[in-house]
Amino acid sequence: MPENTSLRRGRPGYDQQGILDVAVAAFNEYGYDATSMGVLAERLGLSKSAIYHHFTSKDEILDRALDSALAALEGVLEDADAAGGRAADRLDLVLRGAVHVLVDRLPSVTLLLRVRGNTEVERRALERRRAFDRRVTALVSEAQAEGSLRSDLDASVVARLTFGMINSLVEWYRPGGTETADRLADDVVAVALDGLRMPTSNRVEDLLG
Amino acid sequence: MPENTSLRRGRPGYDQQGILDVAVAAFNEYGYDATSMGVLAERLGLSKSAIYHHFTSKDEILDRALDSALAALEGVLEDADAAGGRAADRLDLVLRGAVHVLVDRLPSVTLLLRVRGNTEVERRALERRRAFDRRVTALVSEAQAEGSLRSDLDASVVARLTFGMINSLVEWYRPGGTETADRLADDVVAVALDGLRMPTSNRVEDLLG
DNA sequence: GACCGCTGACCGACCGTTCGGGTGGGAGGA
DNA sequence: TCCTCCCACCCGAACGGTCGGTCAGCGGTC
Numbered sequence: 196m197p198e199n200t201s202l203r204r205g206r207p208g209y210d211q212q213g214i215l216d217v218a219v220a221a222f223n224e225y226g227y228d229a230t231s232m233g234v235l236a237e238r239l240g241l242s243k244s245a246i247y248h249h250f251t252s253k254d255e256i257l258d259r260a261l262d263s264a265l266a267a268l269e270g271v272l273e274d275a276d277a278a279g280g281r282a283a284d285r286l287d288l289v290l291r292g293a294v295h296v297l298v299d300r301l302p303s304v305t306l307l308l309r310v311r312g313n314t315e316v317e318r319r320a321l322e323r324r325r326a327f328d329r330r331v332t333a334l335v336s337e338a339q340a341e342g343s344l345r346s347d348l349d350a351s352v353v354a355r356l357t358f359g360m361i362n363s364l365v366e367w368y369r370p371g372g373t374e375t376a377d378r379l380a381d382d383v384v385a386v387a388l389d390g391l392r393m394p395t396s397n398r399v400e401d402l403l404g
Numbered sequence: 405m406p407e408n409t410s411l412r413r414g415r416p417g418y419d420q421q422g423i424l425d426v427a428v429a430a431f432n433e434y435g436y437d438a439t440s441m442g443v444l445a446e447r448l449g450l451s452k453s454a455i456y457h458h459f460t461s462k463d464e465i466l467d468r469a470l471d472s473a474l475a476a477l478e479g480v481l482e483d484a485d486a487a488g489g490r491a492a493d494r495l496d497l498v499l500r501g502a503v504h505v506l507v508d509r510l511p512s513v514t515l516l517l518r519v520r521g522n523t524e525v526e527r528r529a530l531e532r533r534r535a536f537d538r539r540v541t542a543l544v545s546e547a548q549a550e551g552s553l554r555s556d557l558d559a560s561v562v563a564r565l566t567f568g569m570i571n572s573l574v575e576w577y578r579p580g581g582t583e584t585a586d587r588l589a590d591d592v593v594a595v596a597l598d599g600l601r602m603p604t605s606n607r608v609e610d611l612l613g
Numbered sequence: 614g615a616c617c618g619c620t621g622a623c624c625g626a627c628c629g630t631t632c633g634g635g636t637g638g639g640a641g642g643a
Numbered sequence: 644t645c646c647t648c649c650c651a652c653c654c655g656a657a658c659g660g661t662c663g664g665t666c667a668g669c670g671g672t673c
Binding site: 224226345353356361363364374386387389390 | 435518551553558568569570573592596598
C-alpha cells in the first residue's frame, strides 16, 4: 500500500482514499445496504471487480470510513483532556470540537451516525461510539460537581441530549451555505448552555425575586 | 377490512396491525432494506407469501408505518394551534407533545427518522416531515417576534437544533426505564429553554453587572 | 520485464413477488 | 344440535433479477 504517491508504480488509477470518498457519498445517499457494488463501480467509472483490487470486501470499505470518523471524534476528547482547566471549559472545547469534526468530515460522520450494529464491523464501531459517550457523560458529571452546570438533570441525559443536538447537524448542514463551522458551534453552545428563553424574561426575574 | 373483530369471518390469523408491529420492529433492528420478507415471515411464524395476503408490497408496509408516525406528529401541531395563546406557550406544547408522540409511538417514529428518500413512498414521507419542520420554524419566529425567545439565533437553526435534540431520543430511550415521558419532556424543555449553565453562574451575573 | 490497475465472464445465494391450491373455523340453514 | 358452505388465511414452489464476491488474463507504465 503506497503511502507516498511518488513511489507508485504501474498503471495510474484510483487509490483507496479516492474510492473511499465516492463510496461514502453513495452509502449516505442510498444507505449502506441499499448501495450495491455495481452502482458503486458505475460511479467510479470502473468495473465491480476493480474495487476488489483495492478493498477485500464491502465491509472493509465501511470499516475504513467509520474509523476515520471515530478517530477524529476521539481526537477531540484527547485535545480537550490535554488542555486541562475546569471541566466546564473542557466540555466547551468538546462541544465545539465535535461540531467542527462533524462539519469537516461530514460524510464519514454521517455514515457513523447511521450504523445500527448488524455486522461485526458495525458492532465494533458502535462500541467505540458508546465509549465516546461515556467519556462525555463523565465530563458532564465533573462539570456538575464543580458547580458549573445545573445538577437537577441526570448527567447521561444531558450528554445524550446535547450530542443529539450536535449530531442532528448531519441531517441538514451542507457545506457552502451561509453557516460557517464556527458560527454553528457558537449557536450550539449558546442553546445548550444558556437556552432559548429571552435573557430578560421571567426566569431571571424569578431568580432575583 | 373488518373494523369489528366480531365480524371477522374465516380462519383466524394475523390482521394488518399485528403484521405491522412485527415488521416495524424488524425494520428498526436491521434497517428497512436489510430486512428481507423471508426473515419477516420467520418472525411472524408465517410463509413469505402469506404476508402478501395482507399487504400488496414491502413498500406498502413502510407506507402505513410512516403514516402513523406522521399523523401523530401533525396532530401535535393541530392541538397546539387549537389551544391558542402566546407563541411561546404553543411552542412549549409542541415540544412536550412531540416528546410524548416519540415515546408512545417509538417504533414508527424511529422508522420515520431514518427515511432517506430513495423510493416514492419515502419521498412523500420526507415532504410531510419538511412541512412539519416549516410549521415549527414559523412558530419559533413568532415567539421571537413577541419577545419570548432570544432573537440572536436564526429561527430555522433553533427549530432544527431543538428537534434534533428531541428526535435523538429514539437513539437511546427505551420504555420501561426510569425515565417517564413527562419527566423526559421536562428535561428537554429545561435544556432547550433555560440551558445547562448553573443559574447562579457568571451569565446571570453578567446580566446584572 | 516486473508489477499495478483493471476487465468481463461467472458463481451460488438471496431478493421481492406471484400463483395455484390447501385448510380450518365462523355463520346460517336444517 | 349438527351439517355444510364459504372465505379469510395460509402454504410451497417457482419466477426473473440482483446481490457480494472470484478468477484468469490483458495492458499501461515505470
